Amino acid sequence: IVNASDEEVWRKRWLIKGTQLSSSFYVNEYIYKPLDQPKRYDAIYTAQLQPFKRHELAKAIKRLMVISYGGDLPNFCPELAHADYNKEFIPRPELAKKINQAYAGLCLSAQEGAMYASMEYLLCGIPVVSTPSKGGRDQFFNDENSIITPAQADAVAQAVQHWQKSPPNPETIREQALKQLNGVRLNLCTYVAQLIEQEGGGKKDPQELMEKYFAAPGISSRFVRQENLATTDLEQFRL
Numbered sequence: 001i002v003n004a005s006d007e008e009v010w011r012k013r014w015l016i017k018g019t020q021l022s023s024s025f026y027v028n029e030y031i032y033k034p035l036d037q038p039k040r041y042d043a044i045y046t047a048q049l050q051p052f053k054r055h056e057l058a059k060a061i062k063r064l065m066v067i068s069y070g071g072d073l074p075n076f077c078p079e080l081a082h083a084d085y086n087k088e089f090i091p092r093p094e095l096a097k098k099i100n101q102a103y104a105g106l107c108l109s110a111q112e113g114a115m116y117a118s119m120e121y122l123l124c125g126i127p128v129v130s131t132p133s134k135g136g137r138d139q140f141f142n143d144e145n146s147i148i149t150p151a152q153a154d155a156v157a158q159a160v161q162h163w164q165k166s167p168p169n170p171e172t173i174r175e176q177a178l179k180q181l182n183g184v185r186l187n188l189c190t191y192v193a194q195l196i197e198q199e200g201g202g203k204k205d206p207q208e209l210m211e212k213y214f215a216a217p218g219i220s221s222r223f224v225r226q227e228n229l230a231t232t233d234l235e236q237f238r239l
Helices: 007-014 093-102 116-123 153-165 170-198 206-214
Strands: 042-045 064-067 105-107 128-130 146-148
Touching: 042 093, 064 093, 064 105, 093 116, 105 116, 116 128, 116 170, 128 153, 146 153, 170 206
Parallel strands: 042 064, 042 105, 105 128, 128 146
Antiparallel strands: none
């Protein structure tokens, strides 16, 4: 399973069995949604404290919140000594509140996978400021919900200012993202249904599989419950 379109080209070229499906389908829309919160931050960056996340590109943003698994942000990135951050891990519902308190969400890595934070921002209804990237997160970006900016601190700050001055409608941002996300989920279920039938497991309705795996309200984790996917239907096969 690959995240990005360029990865799909290589998968097909190398004749590797599989398909392209963004792993963002795991992100839990029942937690990440627009909430009535005051705008305390110009931008938020949900990112582990690792060099590839390029936190320093956010140094020109005045009111900045950085969410990681917890740690010492000023020691890790002295350029962000002015930013708010969490010293300890915070529950995901609290993270959703923090996201809603920002005008924009940051995506500053040059290369990684789907980057779940980018989808969390969109489902919460806030737009994205991203640097050019590889890995597939830009699959869900458009002119209404994101700005792709050069990997320069001033350019990142200017893009954030744009969203402050012209904030988009949160529900529109969310609905667009959720429509795309559900499209990916349906593609997954169609792919799984085909695998089941190929292996003699009978016909499965992709829409019924989707409702079974993804239409369960009241989930409390960051993702849709992975144990819901590890049922008899899926355990029979290696994807």
